[in-house]
Amino acid sequence: MSAPDGNRPKTGASIAPPAGSGPGSSATAPDVGRRKTSGAPPAGSATGSGAGDQLQRALDRISRVRGVRGSMWVAADDGIPVAQLLMEGVRGKAIAALAASLARKVSGASAATGAGRVRFVQMEAAGGTLLVAPASDDLLIVALADSRVNIGLARLEMIRAAEAARA
Amino acid sequence: MSLVNFTTREITCKIVYYGPGRSGKTTNLQYVYSQVPAERKGQMISLATQADRTLFFDFLPLDLGSISGFTTKFQLYTVPGQVYYNATRKLVLQGADGVVFVADSQLRQLDENLASLQNLQANVLEHGVDIRTLPMVLQFNKQDLPAELILSPPELDDALNFRGLPTFSADALHGPGVFETLQGIAASVLRRLSEGGGGIRRL
Amino acid sequence: MSTTSVVEAWTEKPLVRYVDQAGARLVVVMTTAGQVLAQHGFVRAVDLMAASALGAAIMASSAALAEQLGERSFGALFHAGRRHGIHLAPCPTPRGALIVLTVFGRETSIGLVELFYEEFAAALRQAAPVDQVREPVLATDFEADLNRSLSSLFRR
Numbered sequence: 001m002s003a004p005d006g007n008r009p010k011t012g013a014s015i016a017p018p019a020g021s022g023p024g025s026s027a028t029a030p031d032v033g034r035r036k037t038s039g040a041p042p043a044g045s046a047t048g049s050g051a052g053d054q055l056q057r058a059l060d061r062i063s064r065v066r067g068v069r070g071s072m073w074v075a076a077d078d079g080i081p082v083a084q085l086l087m088e089g090v091r092g093k094a095i096a097a098l099a100a101s102l103a104r105k106v107s108g109a110s111a112a113t114g115a116g117r118v119r120f121v122q123m124e125a126a127g128g129t130l131l132v133a134p135a136s137d138d139l140l141i142v143a144l145a146d147s148r149v150n151i152g153l154a155r156l157e158m159i160r161a162a163e164a165a166r167a
Numbered sequence: 168m169s170l171v172n173f174t175t176r177e178i179t180c181k182i183v184y185y186g187p188g189r190s191g192k193t194t195n196l197q198y199v200y201s202q203v204p205a206e207r208k209g210q211m212i213s214l215a216t217q218a219d220r221t222l223f224f225d226f227l228p229l230d231l232g233s234i235s236g237f238t239t240k241f242q243l244y245t246v247p248g249q250v251y252y253n254a255t256r257k258l259v260l261q262g263a264d265g266v267v268f269v270a271d272s273q274l275r276q277l278d279e280n281l282a283s284l285q286n287l288q289a290n291v292l293e294h295g296v297d298i299r300t301l302p303m304v305l306q307f308n309k310q311d312l313p314a315e316l317i318l319s320p321p322e323l324d325d326a327l328n329f330r331g332l333p334t335f336s337a338d339a340l341h342g343p344g345v346f347e348t349l350q351g352i353a354a355s356v357l358r359r360l361s362e363g364g365g366g367i368r369r370l
Numbered sequence: 371m372s373t374t375s376v377v378e379a380w381t382e383k384p385l386v387r388y389v390d391q392a393g394a395r396l397v398v399v400m401t402t403a404g405q406v407l408a409q410h411g412f413v414r415a416v417d418l419m420a421a422s423a424l425g426a427a428i429m430a431s432s433a434a435l436a437e438q439l440g441e442r443s444f445g446a447l448f449h450a451g452r453r454h455g456i457h458l459a460p461c462p463t464p465r466g467a468l469i470v471l472t473v474f475g476r477e478t479s480i481g482l483v484e485l486f487y488e489e490f491a492a493a494l495r496q497a498a499p500v501d502q503v504r505e506p507v508l509a510t511d512f513e514a515d516l517n518r519s520l521s522s523l524f525r526r
Contacts, residue, residue, distance in 0.1 A: 078450075079481020097481030188513055214430040216403035220512050223427035249513040251404070254420035255427045
């Protein structure tokens with residue numbers, strides 16, 4: 001049974017990423033938009049450790065890449081956000097659902113053509129770019145970026161996050 | 168199916184009030200609820216439409232006190248009577264230890280009574296139960312209406328009572344016959360339980 | 371062949387769009403009593419009758435549970451099955467409180483269904499007639515009313 005009104009419980013306050021931090025710091029810039037964190041850590045995980053914190057740290061690193069407006073872990077089958085770090089105005093639920101749908105279709109096409117497992121999907125639209133990296137059969141890492149984004153860096157962080165989640 | 172807990176010495180039985188729409192099933196429970204002391208009953212739950220037609224069920228838990236050293240509890244349920252709600256009616260009927268068939272005594276409702284009896288038989292069969300072994304009583308409700316509008320108890324007995332079941336005349340709105348019916352089905356259920364061997368035969 | 375059919379015309383456009391966007395296999399729009407106003411995907415009246423009666427019963431049970439917990443109401447309900455999922459949600463409109471039951475397969479997801487359900491609910495609220503005064507249904511007419519809806523949906 002889903003929570004009232006279909007909304008996931010919000011657990012964090014608004015945060016802004018620190019300026020100039022992270023790998024390739026010249027490529028990161030302080031994002032002025034307020035970000036909201038949500039997503040409860042898995043049961044049994046202690047503060048400062050555990051799978052939930054790992055997922056959240058991955059989102060932190062991705063969100064520090066210039067141009068990234070939001071990142072999230074998405075349940076691949078359900079198209080529902082598992083954990084997210086989004087700027088105000090970014091529609092997490094919609095992106096999660098559409099990213100999962102896109103990933104499923106692309107995976108199907110890839111399998112049909114014999115191209116193998118999909119590692120990364122990049123969808124450019126007029127208003128921004130959607131980036132999707134499958135972490136496992138049931139988990140995706142998704143980022144929404146604007147035109148300033150350093151795609152290479154974002155992709156790197158996402159693939160790293162996906163590999164860490166698989167490990 | 169009756170729940171018998173030998174450790175706590177408790178018996179819990181499920182009684183279902185069945186019958187066509189508007190025959191007085193909910194009215195039976197409402198009357199029982201209004202008359203039973205607070206310490207002997209639980210909260211009555213009614214899942215009904217805005218027009219006060221039973222949508223899913225009414226539920227009333229009763230504590231009958233100690234019988235043969237066992238605390239005996241009865242859970243009374245009603246089902247929705249309309250044909251439309253057969254899917255949910257079937258669910259409520261599942262696991263019934265006894266059935267009170269509430270017949271509408273009005274002459275114009277005879278066909279509905281018969282259809283509902285047939286529906287009961289079909290639904291019981293679907294649950295894999297031999298209806299001949301299911302404790303059941305017939306209540307001829309609305310006997311308070313003008314004589315020209317209703318069938319008499321012998322006429323109703325003739326028309327509906329194929330199995331020679333115990334029958335009770337009633338006016339559920341005002342009370343006559345309601346507790347007699349309940350006592351009748353309770354006795355029937357407990358007698359079957361005491362016969363042992365599972366009581367109700369599953370096909 | 372799957373069809374969309376409606377008892378009340380204002381439901382049709384939002385329903386067709388919702389089915390297309392969400393990729394739903396079956397949809398029922400009904401009153402809280404289980405009376406069907408619109409449907410997609412059902413070919414037999416008996417199946418639609420069972421689905422709507424059960425859907426309305428589930429919502430009534432959830433509402434009773436909410437009351438026990440001191441909640442005003444619950445939102446949507448989602449069940450995941452092996453081959454199908456169901457999404458059941460209340461939808462208040464000017465025409466009255468409605469319920470929408472959506473059955474979907476693995477070609478879509480609960481995320482998509484939830485996403486487009488919100489748009490559908492908003493579209494229903496927008497399209498619902500506000501000027502009709504609904505007559506209270508007499509007890510004697512209650513079942514006839516339920517069956518009339520079904521007959522109109524499966525009129526040959």
